[in-house]
Amino acid sequence: MQHEVFANTEDFGGPDIVAGTGRISQPGVDAPYANYELGKPFDEMFSRDGQARATYAAIDSRVSSLPLEELNRRQQAVEQSFLHQGITFTVYNDNQATERIIPTDLLPRIVTAREWDRIERGLTQRIHALNLFLRDIYTDGRVLKDGVVPRSMIYGSKHYRREMRGIPVPHGAYVNICGSDLIRNEAGDFVVLEDNLRVPSGVSYMLANRDVARRAFPAVFRSMGVRPIEHYPLELLATLRSLTPFHEDVSIAILTPGVFNSAYFEHAFLARQMGVELVEGRDLLVNDNVVYTRTTSGLKRIDVIYRRIDDDFIDPLIFREDSALGVPGLFNAYRAGNVMIANALGTGVADDKAVYAYVPRLIRYYLAEEPILDNVETFLCREEKSLQHVLGNLDKLVVKAVGESGGYGMLIGPHASTKEREDFAEKIRADPENYIAQPTIQLSTAPTFVGNGIEARHVDLRPFILHGAETKLVPGALTRVALKRGSLVVNSSQGGGSKDTWVLSQ
Amino acid sequence: MFYSIRHVTRFRYSGPVRESVMELRMQPRSEGPQTLRSFQISTNPRAQLYAYTDHLGNAVYHFNLLREHEELRIEAQATVEIGQMPAWPDALDPLEWSRYNGFNLSDDHFDMLEDSRFARMSPELESFMKIADLQKPVGDPLSALKALQRGIYDSFEYEPGVTEVNSPIDVALEQRRGVCQDFAHIMTAIARSWGIPCRYVSGYLYHKGARDRSAANATHAWVEAYLPSLGWVGFDPTNNIMAGERHIRAAVGRDYADVPPTRGTYKGDADSELSIAVSLEPTQAPVRHEDFLKVARPMVTPTSTASMPERLYHQQQQQQQ
Numbered sequence: 001m002q003h004e005v006f007a008n009t010e011d012f013g014g015p016d017i018v019a020g021t022g023r024i025s026q027p028g029v030d031a032p033y034a035n036y037e038l039g040k041p042f043d044e045m046f047s048r049d050g051q052a053r054a055t056y057a058a059i060d061s062r063v064s065s066l067p068l069e070e071l072n073r074r075q076q077a078v079e080q081s082f083l084h085q086g087i088t089f090t091v092y093n094d095n096q097a098t099e100r101i102i103p104t105d106l107l108p109r110i111v112t113a114r115e116w117d118r119i120e121r122g123l124t125q126r127i128h129a130l131n132l133f134l135r136d137i138y139t140d141g142r143v144l145k146d147g148v149v150p151r152s153m154i155y156g157s158k159h160y161r162r163e164m165r166g167i168p169v170p171h172g173a174y175v176n177i178c179g180s181d182l183i184r185n186e187a188g189d190f191v192v193l194e195d196n197l198r199v200p201s202g203v204s205y206m207l208a209n210r211d212v213a214r215r216a217f218p219a220v221f222r223s224m225g226v227r228p229i230e231h232y233p234l235e236l237l238a239t240l241r242s243l244t245p246f247h248e249d250v251s252i253a254i255l256t257p258g259v260f261n262s263a264y265f266e267h268a269f270l271a272r273q274m275g276v277e278l279v280e281g282r283d284l285l286v287n288d289n290v291v292y293t294r295t296t297s298g299l300k301r302i303d304v305i306y307r308r309i310d311d312d313f314i315d316p317l318i319f320r321e322d323s324a325l326g327v328p329g330l331f332n333a334y335r336a337g338n339v340m341i342a343n344a345l346g347t348g349v350a351d352d353k354a355v356y357a358y359v360p361r362l363i364r365y366y367l368a369e370e371p372i373l374d375n376v377e378t379f380l381c382r383e384e385k386s387l388q389h390v391l392g393n394l395d396k397l398v399v400k401a402v403g404e405s406g407g408y409g410m411l412i413g414p415h416a417s418t419k420e421r422e423d424f425a426e427k428i429r430a431d432p433e434n435y436i437a438q439p440t441i442q443l444s445t446a447p448t449f450v451g452n453g454i455e456a457r458h459v460d461l462r463p464f465i466l467h468g469a470e471t472k473l474v475p476g477a478l479t480r481v482a483l484k485r486g487s488l489v490v491n492s493s494q495g496g497g498s499k500d501t502w503v504l505s506q
Numbered sequence: 507m508f509y510s511i512r513h514v515t516r517f518r519y520s521g522p523v524r525e526s527v528m529e530l531r532m533q534p535r536s537e538g539p540q541t542l543r544s545f546q547i548s549t550n551p552r553a554q555l556y557a558y559t560d561h562l563g564n565a566v567y568h569f570n571l572l573r574e575h576e577e578l579r580i581e582a583q584a585t586v587e588i589g590q591m592p593a594w595p596d597a598l599d600p601l602e603w604s605r606y607n608g609f610n611l612s613d614d615h616f617d618m619l620e621d622s623r624f625a626r627m628s629p630e631l632e633s634f635m636k637i638a639d640l641q642k643p644v645g646d647p648l649s650a651l652k653a654l655q656r657g658i659y660d661s662f663e664y665e666p667g668v669t670e671v672n673s674p675i676d677v678a679l680e681q682r683r684g685v686c687q688d689f690a691h692i693m694t695a696i697a698r699s700w701g702i703p704c705r706y707v708s709g710y711l712y713h714k715g716a717r718d719r720s721a722a723n724a725t726h727a728w729v730e731a732y733l734p735s736l737g738w739v740g741f742d743p744t745n746n747i748m749a750g751e752r753h754i755r756a757a758v759g760r761d762y763a764d765v766p767p768t769r770g771t772y773k774g775d776a777d778s779e780l781s782i783a784v785s786l787e788p789t790q791a792p793v794r795h796e797d798f799l800k801v802a803r804p805m806v807t808p809t810s811t812a813s814m815p816e817r818l819y820h821q822q823q824q825q826q827q
Contacts, residue, residue, distance in 0.1 A: 144613070155620065163561065165561040285572070286527065288554050317529060317769065317770065328525070328527040328570075328770075332529075335558060
């Protein structure tokens, strides 16, 4: 049974008003900002001279007017709410899985209408180019023949699915749900750090955080013209439905690896919000090339599967034969067009960190446009000159394994010991094609409540792009926070938290 | 030359199983000198068969069985015509090596140059190459491949039961014994390390007398190497012969993992036992099925784009004429 501890209309705080005083806080001086450090990175709230930006004025005056105990109380109410709703996340470490709430921060991060406009246009452009790229490498391979992308990078990628060659996908949309990670560089410009084109997660936290921040600062929220995001599940549903040619009785299911998956909460949450089935592999079966779910009243046909399982596990007949999570025969049903799968299989080849470096070139190649959002400068260790540069500057660079995600298999040069750097250099030399390096980018900082005040913490931004018959961005994002002072790792699997993102309507 | 092939596969389960799903790659290919004249496949218990062509051009049949069963039989019957095989030269000129260039190599070749799941470099293989003097190709590519085939033939004993279907080549290399699958993987890995695109062929061999080492009445495997001036040329390291008119090709792939004749899953707490029978006989030219069916009247395409019910009505009308 589920208790809604707080009704939606109820607030975490007492009466909340937008303070009319024109007080402007000084970071590093005024409470609660006494320990707020402004450094080289761009700060979301304060300009370099320590002035609070106009967009944060309302939040600032509200926060400054509340005693520390009250902020603490609201933060605790937020955490309680998450725990009661079961918004948890599994962290794998030392072979142990621990269930934690994803730490969420009280204070919203604000994105202006102008900034959002550029993000929206940039990501739309990007997902178009990436989908054209995927269609190309699974059909004609024009981009390979023209030598724009080295063939070995694609054919050598463990995420390149030869089985997908020549299989048409509806609307040419291979990536239907994308979560791209953006960061703000020192100049304050948003740049793309990586694209997540396989099974991006985190959208449920975007929605849950909104619930929290809105109730923590209701009056401020109402006064600022924050664009709504609550329709995300409906947009997702529309995107999934657009993948089938049918309009009536379309049956959709979310395929989850199961309750032990770190993102299980999200799978259940989205299924409930969209009113679709939540199934595991064993709940499905394929008969005569058609996918069915087992129900108490017999078999029921499934038309679209939003899968949250990696390619490798989706069908033991075609991919990993030891997979107990998948559905034998699913891929052939998909090949026959009897079921649609979102995202399509084989999209991982395009979010490979080596392919990432080529995305600006892909945008020019397929769209004949200049990229609206830049990449972070990236060195491909597969290129001899870059390899030497990387090995010579390990103390300044972040090195990442090409096929990994979630912060695994990476070295943060400036924070690593000499020994760690030497060990990693060995790994790079042994398999240079598997590594890329980027300069340590100072992620921007944002005000974050830390218990005894508000301090600056590094944040990134993950908007979610939907792409079916049309491309849509819900005006919001998951802002991930590196909760440790000075840390740049925002991944929730590595102890990062999150906060609500307010995209302003003007 | 015509061959009639009958390939029976039987799975027996130690208890009832259900929800079997299976893919079959046993339809002989139709290309080059080989033409498929007829092909039938059936299962017992009966299942609806579906087919597709995989990215390597192999015909794949697949089916599923929901209901409980303790035995599954698959029977494939093919008639294949093998035409005149090209006469390969004894050797090529050494300039052939320089023809492995971007101009001659295309998409299809790239996969056949990289390590694959079974055909891959290993310390075991490297030491074999050293001992057998196969580290570097000697002479032109064709001569080098023949030397490689002979080297494998001379170094290994043909012996079933030493390796299993999923054994890495290291098992055969350690024992210096194995079967056609192992020899094909070893030859593939070495040829690729020399820069020659090489692929695995699954099929059948018509045995003539006792000269062949491989087992009669079984499926067979060999390799095809790409020679820019000749195309794909077949080598059979198990029998130390070039693939010719006795070799019937069913499927090609990077290695065995791409082309198993049967691959499947089932549910149920039971072990499975697999038996295979293959019979391969020269035969007379078969009656061509298409000769039976003469089209009396070509189909008339409806001029208007009639909506579904109207068209159905149309068809029903025709039936009454």
